[in-house]
């Protein structure tokens with residue numbers, strides 16, 4: 020019982036939640052066909068029961084009337100045979116169970132006819148209501164002859180009714196079945212199937228993806244067909260929109276993930292791939308490498324052959340990188356002339372070195388461009404996962420640091436990253452940053468080293484040497500920061516400051532009556548080739564009211580001897596200005612005599628390495644003698660640098676060297692110390 024209720028509950032819930040349409044239609048059709056049929060059946064039963072009873076009653080009365088009339092004559096003539104036959108005829112009526120004809124005039128026994136099986140039970144059946152009997156007087160010519168008693172089967176009508184009922188029921192069932200057989204296929208084909216199709220079409224719309232969609236063709240012209248066609252149009256429009264969206268997405272993905280020039284993955288995609296590789300490498304305890312590749316002096320290709328040729332070169336380099344690497348490796352263009360490579364599945368770290376060599380060789384092969392042929396090299400840094408870093412940013416940063424190391428070692432090579440290199444680079448960057456502020460913070464100072472006449476010992480000039488009074492690290496010598504200043508471009512600003520400060524100091528001494536002789540200022544290679552050099556010299560002199568002859572610039576031999584035509588043009592302009600020119604570190608480079616003649620400097624400074632060896636080394640002595648002889652021949656002054664002993668001084672005097680500079684004379688000194696030194700010498704001279 021409980022489970023029946025549960026089932027009903029479930030059905031109710033199902034009904035409320037919405038039965039599938041086909042069940043609903045089936046139930047509706049069944050109800051629509053069977054309910055009126057059942058109602059008709061019930062009404063018909065009621066009506067036929069009533070009319071049946073009336074008919075039976077009428078039939079019984081009629082039978083009694085006809086029976087009594089038909090036996091009146093035989094009773095009158097007392098024809099028992101005819102009476103018996105009349106009783107038999109009455110008994111032939113199926114309703115009649117027994118007939119008795121009683122003669123009221125004679126005492127003759129009644130004529131009786133009883134259906135088989137009823138003889139003994141007549142009274143009991145009457146008492147039970149299953150039989151009823153009727154009695155009718157038989158009359159002739161107003162005289163009462165006797166009576167007719169007939170027993171009728173009271174259940175006869177019921178039987179008839181029952182028979183009729185089952186016939187009606189069969190008819191109704193047949194009608195329901197016929198209705199179902201006719202209606203169901205019609206409903207299925209005209210309503211249910213189209214609705215199912217519409218449902219499938221709508222579902223296809225809902226689940227719309229870029230994949231192939233089924234096509235629904237509607238040929239019907241009713242409302243469902245119209246709805247289907249409309250849905251089809253929506254589907255077509257959606258398909259079209261999705262197609263456009265897909266193309267746009269692919270375009271956006273291409274733009275977002277790939278470099279437009281080379282078609283290589285860009286940095287975003289590369290990050291994604293490296294991060295996935297990290298997960299896998301961690302799981303499998305594997306290593307992988309990242310290469311940071313930067314083309315060497317790519318700017319020169321752009322500058323000399325044009326940007327379009329530069330682009331062509333980048334495309335070609337990208338192609339070579341792809342061709343050189345294995346399928347599993349990924350190369351991306353990070354920006355400009357920088358490429359990143361993810362090197363997967365490395366058995367040994369040496370594998371990386373081999374691959375790096377192959378890449379460098381591939382890049383270095385000549386490239387034919389629109390404007391001619393070009394040749395570039397690349398510098399490459401290699402960082403290893405997980406040894407050098409465990410996240411993308413640091414891995415690439417470390418590969419970059421290693422690449423920078425490769426550049427500083429002379430380019431066209433690769434370097435592995437080491438954490439120690441990282442900290443060195445860090446310190447370097449920090450110093451570079453501090454150097455940027457040192458000039459404005461007044462942390463740069465000039466020390467001056469005297470140059471004296473080799474014979475008389477008189478002060479003939481001072482060389483200004485820059486120092487950095489670092490707030491934490493104390494006094495730093497140029498070796499610690501000039502290279503840095505050159506790399507970062509700060510050398511230009513530093514050079515201008517040095518020139519102006521040296522001239523300012525010279526002017527101050529002059530104003531105070533202190534004669535330090537000629538002021539020598541070092542000019543680096545970058546400053547020397549900077550077109551602003553002449554303006555700087557001019558303004559340093561003018562601003563401080565100095566004569567050009569009071570200033571001299573020192574340029575190293577190697578700087579002068581590269582791009583000699585340019586050097587010569589610059590030297591000519593400096594000389595035209597009246598500023599002196601000294602060739603520094605003379606003897607270490609490769610001056611040719613003809614250039615020396617053409618450049619016509621004022622002074623040669625013999626490099627300290629020759630001077631320091633004069634005591635022991637005959638060759639050095641010969642070189643010094645040669646340089647002095649050459650200078651005399653070209654009417655140039657000679658200053659010997661790095662004089663540290665009395666013997667060196669004696670030798671240099673003897674060779675005819677004009678001036679001396681070195682620790683034996685005096686170290687580079689701050690302004691006050693130099694002034695004290697000069698005062699001390701004056702005192703000694705006066706005393707002497």
Ligand SMILES: Nc1nc2c(ncn2[C@@H]2O[C@H](COP(=O)(O)OP(=O)(O)OP(=O)(O)O)[C@@H](O)[C@H]2O)c(=O)[nH]1
Pocket residue numbers: 280313314315316317318319321325326327328329330333354355356426430
């Ligand atoms: N043709 C072309 N040049 C580009 C593109 N993107 C950046 N560049 C140039 O590439 C050059 C990159 O120069 P750097 O790497 O800084 O210097 P470099 O000349 O290669 O010198 P080193 O790297 O120090 O050896 C710059 O001059 C940029 O203007 C590009 O898409 N096409």
